[in-house]
Amino acid sequence: xxxxxxxxxxxxxxxxRQVLTQIISLGMIVTSALIIWKGxxxxxxxxxxxxxxxxxxxEPGFKRGDILFLHMSKDPIRTGEIVVFxxxxxxxPIVHRVIKVHERQDTKEVDILTKGDNNFGDDxxxxxxxxxxxxxxxxxxxxxxxxxxxxxxxxxxxxxxxxKYLLIGALGLLVITSKE
Amino acid sequence: MHSFxxxxxxxxxxxxxILAAMCFAASFSDNFNTPTPTASVKILNINWxxxxxxxxxxxxMTLNISADLSSLFTWNTKQVFVFVAAEYETSQNALNxxxxxxxxxxAKEHAKFLIHxxxxxxxxxxxxxLKGKEFNLTMHWHIMPKTGKMFADKIVMTGYRLPEQYR
Numbered sequence: 001x002x003x004x005x006x007x008x009x010x011x012x013x014x015x016x017r018q019v020l021t022q023i024i025s026l027g028m029i030v031t032s033a034l035i036i037w038k039g040x041x042x043x044x045x046x047x048x049x050x051x052x053x054x055x056x057x058x059e060p061g062f063k064r065g066d067i068l069f070l071h072m073s074k075d076p077i078r079t080g081e082i083v084v085f086x087x088x089x090x091x092x093p094i095v096h097r098v099i100k101v102h103e104r105q106d107t108k109e110v111d112i113l114t115k116g117d118n119n120f121g122d123d124x125x126x127x128x129x130x131x132x133x134x135x136x137x138x139x140x141x142x143x144x145x146x147x148x149x150x151x152x153x154x155x156x157x158x159x160x161x162x163x164k165y166l167l168i169g170a171l172g173l174l175v176i177t178s179k180e
Numbered sequence: 181m182h183s184f185x186x187x188x189x190x191x192x193x194x195x196x197x198i199l200a201a202m203c204f205a206a207s208f209s210d211n212f213n214t215p216t217p218t219a220s221v222k223i224l225n226i227n228w229x230x231x232x233x234x235x236x237x238x239x240x241m242t243l244n245i246s247a248d249l250s251s252l253f254t255w256n257t258k259q260v261f262v263f264v265a266a267e268y269e270t271s272q273n274a275l276n277x278x279x280x281x282x283x284x285x286x287a288k289e290h291a292k293f294l295i296h297x298x299x300x301x302x303x304x305x306x307x308x309x310l311k312g313k314e315f316n317l318t319m320h321w322h323i324m325p326k327t328g329k330m331f332a333d334k335i336v337m338t339g340y341r342l343p344e345q346y347r
Contacts, residue, residue, distance in 0.1 A: 060284070061259060061324045079265050079277040080320045080332060097261070099279040102306050105272060111306070117261065117284065122301070145329050147203065 007177055026175055045072035046141030051084055052151030053095055057116030058082070065152040068095060070141030077101060077112055077136070082143040085114065088128045093140055096123055102133075110136055206256045207328020213254045219247040219319040219335045221264055227298065229310070230346050237310035239303045239342060242296070243281060245319075250291035252323055260285040261322045266303060267336075268315035278303050280317075312344045 040049040049070055053062045062068065070084055077083065079101050084093050099122065100113035111133035115122040124132060157164040227240040245264055252260055263282035270276060280299040285291050316338050323331040 060286070061261065079279050080261070080263060080322050082322075082330075099263075099282070099301060101275065101277040102273050103275040105274045108274070143330065145207075146325055147327055 007173075022175060044070060044141065046070040046084075048084075048093070048140060051093065051095065052154050054092065054155070055116075057119050058095060058097070059118045061117055062095065062146070063148070065150075065155055066146065066148045067151040068143040069145035069147075071144045072139075072141040076103060076108070077110055077139060077142070083112075083114065084140045084143065085134055085138045086140060087126060087131075087134075087138065090126075094123070094126065095143065112139070203327045207325060210254055210256055210323075210325065210329065210331065213251075215249075215251040215333075217247065217249045217251055217321070217333075217335065219245075219249075219337070221245050221317045221319065221337055223317075223340060224296075226343055226347065228347060229343055231308055232304070235308055237305040237308045239310060240299060241280075241303070242298050244294070244296055245281065246294040247319060248292045249285060249321060250288050252321060253288040253291060256325045256328065257288075258324050258326045259287075260291065261324060263320055265318050265320060266315050266340075267318050268313055270305070270307065270309040270313075272307055272309070276305065310342050311346070313342045315340050315342070 037049075041047060043049075051068050051070060053064055053066045053068065056064055068082075068084070077098060079098050082095060082097050084095050086093050094114075096114040096116045096119075098112055099115045100111075102111040103109070112135070113122055113124070113133060127134070157167070222244040223241050224244050225242040227242060229239045230237070232238050243264070247262070249260055249262060261282065261284055263279050265277050265279045267275065267277050279301050280303060281295070281297055282300065283295070285293075316336050317340055318334050318336045320334040321332065325331075
């Protein structure tokens with residue numbers, strides 16, 4: 001009872017100025033996170049600078065729950081690079097390796113074929129029906145850096161929303177009840 | 181002031197900071213490695229060479245691939261992805277890169293190898309330009325780290341030529 005009573009008491013006894021300060025500091029945390037994310041988008045040139053690996057198709061290089069840092073430079077796509085691409089009609093982007101590239105003489109347009117290191121065949125079965133090649137506009141970025149395990153946080157939170165709300169609630173309560 | 185929460189928070193923050201610094205240091209140390217890899221690829225046989233029904237040339241070949249990539253491995257290397265690609269230019273395409281064979285080297289002990297294989301992926305042109313075509317065989321490798329930045333490089337081998345006639 002003591003903890004709950006104290007909490008209620010501390011909320012009740014708060015002054016308006018203190019509440020405002022806490023709202024502002026909470027706002028600062030949220031906006032600085034947003035600034036960092038948007039800044040990363042600008043610097044890397046990729047609409048999603050960090051992706052979480054969701055499948056085992058690139059094992060043993062990348063496992064589920066690892067995160068990749070993407071970069072989208074002007075350099076043309078070449079074989080061997082690990083790219084993140086979106087297929088028309090599919091929500092979730094795929095992280096696979098480029099195995100074939102054909103670049104036009106005149107327009108510099110590229111035809112790209114990809115494959116997961118751990119998959120037996122190439123990705124034509126994953127592409128939209130009848131699609132043989134990926135083009136530049138399907139590519140969201142190429143992987144340049146790697147960090148293991150960190151992505152599990154987001155996988156757990158998307159798959160068990162209960163834990164997400166519990167975490168948000170606990171953090172919120174902590175911010176509201178903290179004295180200084 | 182020094183409640184359990186504060187202490188737990190301080191320990192967690194410190195642990196994460198140290199871990200991040202160690203990841204950065206491990207990845208940075210890769211820059212001090214100057215590898216000296218060697219590679220050679222021989223075409224032992226053109227198994228068949230034909231024009232498909234849709235008008236694209238396709239060739240099947242037997243390759244002899246040998247390489248010593250052990251100098252690529254550092255303490256931060258998880259694996260090396262290695263592949264051999266045929267690279268050539270046609271009147272339509274400024275660059276064609278067709279991967280013919282690839283493999284994953286899990287450890288330094290396996291980085292010196294000699295492989296005798298037919299092309300793992302189909303060598304198909306966009307069009308019918310392969311008769312008598314000169315091309316390069318390039319060995320590429322991508323170093324996948326335990327953490328941090330990925331590195332890639334290649335050895336280009338020139339002077340390969342496809343036959344003048346289908347067979």
